[in-house]
Amino acid sequence: MLKIAGSILVMGATTLFGMKRASELREQCRQMEYVRHLFYQLQSEIRYARSPLGEIFASIGKNAKDPYGIWLLRTGEEMSKRDGGTFYDLWRAGVRKYLGVSALSQTELNRLEELGGRLGLMDADMQVKAVELYLSGLSSSIEEIREGMKSRVRLCHCLGVMSGMLIVILLL
């Protein structure tokens, strides 16, 4: 009886682990789409309103979900303190401090950090193109993830159940 209960618990735990991993994959894709939506807003603010970055961060960050909302608001606040450092320094520090907890992969975080080096410069067209370039990279990553997501989710589920079964067999 105890063995059966233990087996059920092990199987349940590994299955849940597999489901969690699958849901993380889905969440990563969702968050990347959300970031894309935020950067569309940023791009349109630069293109049409020519607003300074601090102002854009404040207006987008106010309505954005955390951790992106808090990241944009805090970066804007750091900029308004005028306490040294280039825009790239402030941007990079913000990405590292606030987006470490997000579901974005390290590759995506690096790409986001790099974007900071191309923002705040003289030419508005160049700003728009820099954001466009970032968005096209992000969109391709989203597509790649989405394409492989179905099979990866199924794989996570299967691996969860199978690893549970393996552990149970080994333990019995």
Added chain:
Amino acid sequence: MQGERILNILPRSVRFLVKRSVPDFEFLQEIRLRTRKPLLLVYGGKELFVERVRGEPYIVTKEDLKEMVDYISNYSLYAYEQEMKQGFITVEGGHRIGMAGQVILEAGRVKNIKHISSVNVRMSHEVIGCADKVFPYITRQKELYHTLVISPPRCGKTTLLRDMIRQISDGNRYLKGKSVGVVDERSEIGGCYMGAAQNQLGIRTDILDCCPKAEGMIMLIRSMGPEVIAVDEIGNEEDVHAVEYAMHCGCKLIATVHGRSLDELKRKPVFDRLIREKRFERYILLGNHAGTGAISAIYDNDVSCLFHENDAEKKVC
């Protein structure tokens, strides 16, 4: 508050030194930074070297200017492309930051400035009540005259205009409050931050910030129905046409223009016509020989002198 705002846009390395050299920010007129040259202040009409240690002036570095440009532009130079074409950016509080360096040209016209090597911070001063003495001359039976303020640079014309707007908008013993439309092309009158005036412009004032004067006056007439329109530094034919249009629409105009005298103004064809056609009913002439903001004279539309500086107490703002 004023001091803190200005210190905040200076490079970190000079903030303390400037603070130490300036006992009262009310008297600070300019801060001049030039690459590899001493940091200079214009304080109470006199030039002042900012010393790093006793007897040794602070020498401005290239990095100082780079840092300052970041602060002035809120790390977003692209957002100030239009302003940079004119060579200056107006920051929160209405302070004008002039810049010089290498100009970028496009099709023979100035597009922007790069490698900025000189920065001049011109302080904006709000002097509440500085227009008190002009109101007896520019009003009659609670009505305002079309008024043109003529002044050389740094003589307080924007300060005077700002207080005139405030008093016209709020109302005073010479006239009841009127709705005033302000076209603030360089953000110097209102010192707007995100569209809202930071300086006191009165309760009935609508302000169009960063808007070209001629276009702005017409927009205001169509959209806000102002009784009085105020503009700073009219200069070209387009501005003058818009001024005339506003006058025809029944709005009272108060404007400023660069000039040392009425004669000098008459030498400019567009203004000569305005004076001959008696468009403006009052001309206020400012000078600075008796201190910034001193009124030299006030004339009526026939160019008859109503007030002369020798007649009365001189300093107004």
